Amino acid sequence: METTETFEERAFTSSIPELTNIFSNLKPASSTLTFENTQSGMWRLMRQSSDNVFKLLKLDKIDKLDKIATEGTKLFENPSFKKWVNFVYKRKSEKPEATTEAIFATLAAHYGDGANLARLLELGKLHRGDKHIADLAAALQVAQLEKWNKNEKTVEDVLEILELDKTQGNPLLDPLFVALSAYVKFKHPNDPTAASDAMLTAFRKFYKDDKAWARFLFPDTSTEPFAGLAAALQVAQLEKWNKNEKTVEDVLEILELDKTQGNPLLDPLFVTLSAYVKFKHPNDPTAATKAMLTAFRNFYTDDTAWAKILVDGTRTDSVKNIAYDLLYLQLSLWEEGEKTLFTHLGLDQIEGELFESPLFKRWAAIVDGIHLYAPNTASDVILSTLAAHFGEKAAWADILIAGKKVPDMEYFARRLEMRQIERWHFGVRYFIDDSYNAKAKASKAESNYTAKKNANRSDLNRTAKKAAIEAIAVAEEAKKAADEAVAAIKRETLEPMVSTLRLRKKLLRNCKRCLKRSRPQEDRSKVSAPGAEPDSNFDVHG
Template sequence: MRARDSDDIVATYIWSAKRDVVGSTIAQKVEDVLLDSWMPQSADDVFKLLKLNTGGSNLFNYPRLSSWVSYVTKIEGKQADEQMYTVLKAAYGDDELATMLAASKQFFALGDVAKRLEEVQHKVGLIEGETAQRFFTTLKLNTQGDKLFESPALHSWVDYVTKLSPKNADELMLSALKTSHKDDFVLAKMFIAAKESSSTKAIAGKLEQAQVSDWLRNEKSADEVFKLLKLDDGVDDLLTNPLLSNWVIYVEKLNENPYSILLGKLKMSKLTATDDKLVEMIMKAKTEASTSSIAGKLEAAQLEKWLSEKQTAAGVFKLLKLTDEGTFLLWRSHLRAWVDYVTKLDAKNPDDVILSVLKPYYNTDTKLASMVLTGRSMSDDMSAKFVKIILNKWLGEKKSADDVFDFVLKESRDQALQSRYLDTWVSYVKKVDKEEPYKTMFLVLQKRFDETELKYMLSHAAESSRTEELGWRLIQEMWLSGKESAQNVFSRLHLDRVGSTLFKQPDLAMWISHVTRLDAKNADKKMLAVLQSFYSKKQLTKMLSAAKEVDETKAFATRMEKHLLLSQGK
């Protein structure tokens, strides 16, 4: 084989063969012969013989490196790793070697060799007294600029410094970094970016903490660090600045309230110079995942500021310029801050305070309802809160179902049952009349619409998925009001067309309810009479027997069967 190929090619063949289960034993024997043929050449000589000195950063990708490792191990024994390191250092230098080793530690074939050689490199550095700074320079990390955390050699340096000084490693690393990156702002930005990568997140977090400790050691004020991080250069976008969290952490270490200070900083921006603009910005930031936490704390600081200034609920309402919002009040994001403030002022009766402040601006129930209902399109908890407030107000004032219909639905005219505000009126009627709310609703409608209009409205409501249940309940009230017979309602519900599946029909329950409410005393007799007009004795007996086996129809079928037997004189 060697007659045809050079040693480096033969070594490559051997490496490939050793990976094959069948050929591995033979390959090992061939390699042993090859290694013996190199004796007594030095590790450096064989390194060059295999042309490994030209491998560059791809050295650990060369299959023939494996044979060299085997040879050095054979001739050097326990000192093999040190000898290999010496040869590699001479060929590539510490910086390139560190990068190669760091990148190669993950390789399946020679990864363990790379790990051992890195250990040797660190051991030599420790013996020679390499400082964190010197090793940083040796690995040429000082030339990486803002790409520092992308360098594989960084991990070797971090491991080295950790061995050099386990207790003060973070401090030493920060000190070394500051020699090549003298600007705290640049370093902080690098740490933030490095935290986005899983491979550098941990070390970047530790260096951030070391930077904070460094500021504390040098007694930097909150304002000084604010300027160091150049946060004063972009106050308009302050809440979205990723470095803001670094400053907040530092100020909290000073035992100061960062959010109170921040409020003052934000007031320096033209965009947030007034309370209404400031709070609007804070409330908007609360809806964004990246700023919601800090915005929530800023809001709390603002509320505390108003409390310390002894601001009234009405005063803050004016400060936030909510006085001229009219029907669009609930559309304003900073309304939430005002409600939160009112709740702080009077935790027991916030709703009463809210209504008292709103009264001069919404001096009729119609105006109040219009504002609240316009805000319902926002579909949030604040809208629901205000709906609850006005419903409770009307309940307390004993407003009738008629009154609230006029407040809420009068303008909708014959489209009342399609109005998006319908639910508010329905909810109120159910609170006012817990016994027969649908009867009350029907009576209110009956006063306002003629028979033709009302029938159309109820029919249309029953056909809509949103109001289907309400529509049918109101239709039932219309039938009761008109004293519709059991026979007529049976036909109106199309139960006369279902044959033997009658007891499986969902509308059967409505028919039973109607007849029972119309004439409770004679309901069963009337219903049996209707059934007998559509089914023979044999059919009815069979249907009732089957219906008695179903929980939902058991009671009704049992009663019908009893009356059927009585009607036959048995």
């Protein structure tokens, strides 16, 4: 199908030499005199107009309205159409651009300068039999765009002219959407952003319902060339929401994903929400997933229902990756509580054949997916979960035996059975090893304790000895200081006393000596007689 790029490459680069080439290639193959050449010459001699010859060739008999889709193709395939184009070219041979204008004027007079002619030209561009016819149709479409622009038609005007405001289905999937896109780019050749904004504004003037418009903008199928053309509109819509500070929750409500009867992840508009979340968090996938999960949980508060929505989403290829991202994040949040995905899915309440439950099969597949590169770990998780709810004895054995009888679960059940046998086998070995290791660890711990105790005691002894030595040194220093203090006291106190006593003793001797000289002889004998009693009347002081 014609794409915008193909159209622009052909249409907007049309020049006079190219138009000359188009018309020259539409000439009869032979230059010999033929009836057609004679007839064309007669028309020129009779000065017939392009419109009259168009009617003489009965090209005006092509239905104008309801059969345009089928009859339009026949117009370009009709040999008379080529004959008419050659006639117009010969009349305007000196001005090739005048040929295009004349052809366009005749077609516009017959089909009207609106949706019918635009649709006719769009069909002509798709002509497979003759490339020159397709090129002519593209040149005529450029002429139509130039006429609209010359008449100062706005994007909204052209949208109405092309009747895209009345489309029963998706206007972005209408072939004339290509023509509108071409006109918008014709108006804004160097500003893609302005072009997208202009087109978005024009459409929203007629399509005011947010949800309906979003369904048009993000269809669940991609159809060329419309997917490429709609991409610019999609970005423009996302930018407008972001500019208006719409949160993820706001857009979720705008798209009415909070009211979806079925699974909102399977709604075509979920793609729109996902695109907006990525637009808000372009470089942080974790933040994007968290924002989406938070938004949904504001509306889907029941854990069991939400778990089933996520699990169901993992089964659909188009949203599988997003569903898994949401599920893994949700599981990490549930691990903080008492419940798990197994209980949220109600698998612990199944009384019948567990392995026949679609939810159990999906749960097991999810566990396998989480531990994709560690199958034994996945089996251990499944076995541990089932054992926690059903026990590991008779009930558990019955479940495994019953599981092997389910056709599409037989291999899975046998895998679990083999893993359980391994767990039991290694469990005995691990028990013996653990006992030996525990005893060895206890012995080692005791040895370490004794060594540490002795080391501590030795450390204490060394510390005490060191403290004693330090105490003795301090005591010696104290004794020395005390001796010095005593000596100082003696020097300061006793020496003056001894000196005084000595002085008095000396004076006393001197006095005695003087007395001896001053007494009479007879008295001296008394005094000096050894053992004699001193005279009581004798005063030693005189």
